[in-house]
Amino acid sequence: MLLAFLGLGACQETAAPNTDPRAAATGAWATPPRVAGVAARGDSLVISGFGPPGVRVVLTAEDQAPAAISVDDDGRFALPIPRPAAARLYRLDLDEPTARRAGERLFIAPDGTAAVLVPGGASRALNEVSGLVAADHDGVELIISGNAAPGSVVSVVLDDRPARAGRVDAAGRYELALGAAAAGRRRIAVQVDDGPPIVTAVTLAPQGDGTPGSRVDTEGLSLWWTPPGGGIQQTWIRRQKD
Structure with missing residues (x-):
């Protein structure tokens, strides 16, 4: 099942992104970019991103030639790439024998949603939008993430039921696990401090062979993908144009 910290303060326990470009070079095994x-x-x-200086990063997708560039000093x-004609999943790894393989995937849509x-x-x-920006579901648990003012308190109501609360980290990001959520149209209301709740509707699909590869709705784009450990994970992403 999906993993995340729970409860008030959960967002504080999620480490902010390490933007020190040399951090990826530490340790006997180089970490992925x-x-x-x-x-x-x-x-x-x-x-754009970070990696060990002097090492090449390689971007691969199933139906196109790899693209690569060296990390600067x-x-x-x-790394420039052609704008994809359709939504696509990529891998980004280091061209280095001692590098660990990336478990994460990079998703990019033609409209720039990423x-x-x-x-x-x-x-x-990776979109520069505020509020709820992503939701992940493995058929059982639902995790949401978004952007808000650093230090603010985020309270979430799922289908008219209070779910979780947490504090936004120093980077302006929050992650909250909302527990079990059944397939169907789910209403996620996010309130930041004393502001008005903002409601987003996300449709969760049941797991099974009939699960589509991707689907666009009025507010976001849902895709279904296979993590390295197997199974199916649905990820909803707010569209760039919003």
Whole structure:
């Protein structure tokens, strides 16, 4: 089942992204590169992030040739790729024999909607939007994540039932596990401090052979993918145009 910290303060226990570019180079086994953002540049998209200086990062997808670029001396990279004609999953690994393979996947849609998909956890949307930006479901548990002012308190109501509360971390991000959620249309109301609740409807599909690869609704895009450990994980991402 999906894993996350529970309860008030859960968001504080989730470590903020390490933006020190040299952090990826520590240890006997080099850690996979970290994606920081995806930006549009004409007919191309530029994937930016961090990795060990001097090592090449390689982006692969099933139906296209790999793309690669070397990490600069400051531990940063900016890899341009053609804008995909359809929603696509990528792997981003280091071209280094001692590097660990990335368990995460990078999702990019033609409109620029992008997210880092985390097996068994909260996916990290790369869109610059506030509020609820992603939801993950493995057929049992539901985890949401979003952006808000650092230090603010987030309270969540799932289908008119109080679910969880937590505090936004220093990077302006929160993750909350809402417990079991059945398939169907779920109403997620997120309230930040004393502000008005913002309701987002997310349709969770039942697990099974009939699960589609992806689906677009009025507020977001849902996709179903297979984590390295097996099974099916549904990830909902708020669309970039929102």
